[in-house]
Amino acid sequence: MKRIIALILVLIMTFTFSVDVCFATAPDKPSRQKITSILPGNHKLSVMWNKVEGDNVKYLIRIATDENFTENVKDIIIKGSDNDYTKTKLVNGTKYYVKVRTFITRDTGKKIYGNWSPKKSVVVKSTAIYKNTSITGVPELRFRKKEDDGDLLVLVNKYYGLSSDYYPSDMVSVASKYSTYSGAKMKSVAYKAFKKMYNAAADKDLNFKICSAYRSYSQQRSLFNNYMYSRGASTAFILSAYPGRSEHHTGLAIDLLTGRNGWAMSNSFGNTKEGKWIKKHCAEYGFILRYPDGKTDITGYGYESWHLRYVGKDVAKEIMSNGLTLEEYLDKLPPGYKKS
Numbered sequence: 084m085k086r087i088i089a090l091i092l093v094l095i096m097t098f099t100f101s102v103d104v105c106f107a108t109a110p111d112k113p114s115r116q117k118i119t120s121i122l123p124g125n126h127k128l129s130v131m132w133n134k135v136e137g138d139n140v141k142y143l144i145r146i147a148t149d150e151n152f153t154e155n156v157k158d159i160i161i162k163g164s165d166n167d168y169t170k171t172k173l174v175n176g177t178k179y180y181v182k183v184r185t186f187i188t189r190d191t192g193k194k195i196y197g198n199w200s201p202k203k204s205v206v207v208k209s210t211a212i213y214k215n216t217s218i219t220g221v222p223e224l225r226f227r228k229k230e231d232d233g234d235l236l237v238l239v240n241k242y243y244g245l246s247s248d249y250y251p252s253d254m255v256s257v258a259s260k261y262s263t264y265s266g267a268k269m270k271s272v273a274y275k276a277f278k279k280m281y282n283a284a285a286d287k288d289l290n291f292k293i294c295s296a297y298r299s300y301s302q303q304r305s306l307f308n309n310y311m312y313s314r315g316a317s318t319a320f321i322l323s324a325y326p327g328r329s330e331h332h333t334g335l336a337i338d339l340l341t342g343r344n345g346w347a348m349s350n351s352f353g354n355t356k357e358g359k360w361i362k363k364h365c366a367e368y369g370f371i372l373r374y375p376d377g378k379t380d381i382t383g384y385g386y387e388s389w390h391l392r393y394v395g396k397d398v399a400k401e402i403m404s405n406g407l408t409l410e411e412y413l414d415k416l417p418p419g420y421k422k423s
């Protein structure tokens with residue numbers, strides 16, 4: 084038995100050593116590429132592929148109107164730090180084929196190409212229709228709320244939506260000192276609570292501002308479409324909400340930024356003094372972190388340390404102290420979700 088264990092150990096060490104060697108030297112040839120998403124738009128298509136780390140890495144995108152890549156061929160070279168591209172000025176109603184390969188340029192100037200990805204095709208058209216029944220797509224709505232009845236626990240997610248003419252009541256303008264842009268609006272109950280939270284934080288020399296509050300249906304539609312075209316479908320569905328399914332539409336949600344991390348909208352916010360204070364104290368003012376880390380299968384979104392939702396103090400305390408989501412609190416979990 085001891086011998087076997089010793090043998091396994093030797094094998095593990097050998098494997099580890101050879102892995103190190105692999106990473107230490109530049110690969111002779113980049114590995115085969117894979118297209119992770121392709122999406123049609125009006126006179127355009129967006130394509131995303133796997134990003135490859137390393138110096139002198141670039142990608143060659145080839146687009147054509149036939150599957151053998153002989154007709155209307157267009158080659159585009161993309162720098163290594165990017166992994167998505169939108170080709171514009173395409174003809175609506177036409178099917179386009181796309182493939183991608185990685186290449187590296189040696190110091191001598193010689194280019195070493197990886198294998199082409201499997202090709203993917205898409206018909207470019209004036210109205211993109213996104214049908215995806217998974218939680219990361221646009222599933223069938225279970226419920227669509229038509230008007231604001233004042234319910235502070237209104238649930239808006241991928242399954243619970245708001246109609247395009249849903250307008251929250253009791254909306255007020257956010258004073259300029261609290262926000263990074265002019266014209267911000269939110270529900271008065273949430274605004275009052277925010278001001279208290281802001282002042283309590285200011286007493287501790289902490290400062291944050293609202294960078295997004297209420298968003299109308301049409302504002303959300305343009306935002307979502309921008310994500311779609313700039314980042315591709317799979318990323319857009321995790322980062323942004325389909326119009327009518329954004330919590331910002333309720334007037335009860337806000338996104339916060341701080342100068343401490345250069346006003347970046349990223350999860351570095353959660354690591355700033357402001358972000359840590361918010362996480363610890365927001366419930367005392369009636370806010371919850373709506374998209375906690377590790378709850379994507381319930382909320383449908385990635386971790387957002389900057390997105391707060393007003394639900395009132397009692398509910399906020401219960402949600403935050405028990406590490407819950409609003410879906411769990413309301414017992415409205417996504418279809419097929421299994422409690423562990």
Ligand SMILES: [Zn+2]
Binds near residue numbers: 331390
């Ligand atoms: Zn948000």
